[in-house]
Amino acid sequence: MATKGRLELLQWLNELTNCDYSKVELCADAVGYCQIIDALHNGAINLARLNFNARYHDECAKNLKILDEALIKIKVKEVFAFEKMAKGRFQDNMLFLQWLFGYARKMGPQHFSYYKGYQRRLEALDRQRRDVNEMSPHLIPNQAFFPEREE
Numbered sequence: 130m131a132t133k134g135r136l137e138l139l140q141w142l143n144e145l146t147n148c149d150y151s152k153v154e155l156c157a158d159a160v161g162y163c164q165i166i167d168a169l170h171n172g173a174i175n176l177a178r179l180n181f182n183a184r185y186h187d188e189c190a191k192n193l194k195i196l197d198e199a200l201i202k203i204k205v206k207e208v209f210a211f212e213k214m215a216k217g218r219f220q221d222n223m224l225f226l227q228w229l230f231g232y233a234r235k236m237g238p239q240h241f242s243y244y245k246g247y248q249r250r251l252e253a254l255d256r257q258r259r260d261v262n263e264m265s266p267h268l269i270p271n272q273a274f275f276p277e278r279e280e
Contacts, residue, residue, distance in 0.1 A: 138226045145233075146246035147270040155267055156226060157217040158183040159192035160250070165229055166199050168244040169236050174199040176253035181264040190215040205232075246270075 133141070135153050143150055146164040150156055160179055167174050174195065183189045193211040200207075207228065213221040233240075247270050254264065261269065 132227060133230055135223060135226075138223075138230055141230060142226065143271075145241050145244065147248075148246065149267045149269065149271045151267065153219050153222045153226060154217040156222045157189045157193075157214055158265065158268075159189060159196050159214075160265075160268055162225065162229060163192065163196050163199065164244075164246050164249065165233055166196065166203070167249065168246075169233060169240045170199070170203050173203050176249055177256040179253065181250060181254060181259075181268055183265070186215050186217075189217070 139150050139153065142148065142156070142161045142165070145168065146161050148161050148164075150161060156162065158180075160181060160183070163174050163176060163179060167176060178195050179192050180188050183192050190212070193215050197209075197211055200209075209225055209228075210218075210221045214225060250264065250268060251261065254260065
């Protein structure tokens with residue numbers, strides 16, 4: 130299998146999670162990663178624990194810790210550089226994104242057929258008693274992800 134480039138991986142992540150990540154470095158917030166695991170392993174991760182507006186290293190590190198706990202729960206044995214990822218390092222986030230893509234392919238596409246990433250984020254925000262204004266802009270989907278309505 131050929132390695133996917135950053136733009137292909139971002140497109141894949143954005144389509145599956147209804148996000149709008151423009152750069153790999155933004156993935157350091159771990160929300161997109163967590164949502165892929167949420168789609169693949171229902172119940173392995175509590176999205177309501179995530180900070181949907183993580184901007185700083187410590188906020189990203191907390192989200193990545195939640196991801197790490199979920200990976201341990203589902204018995205993933207790989208070790209990842211979460212500390213470097215939390216700093217927004219391109220290379221470390223790119224390596225994790227490539228691994229996640231391969232992992233998702235092995236698990237099969239059926240897990241994503243009915244996954245509504247934006248809806249899941251809104252539900253988690255509601256459980257946190259927060260609203261959509263407290264979500265990072267790249268977590269609000271681009272209108273291209275919504276099917277056109279017939280009038």
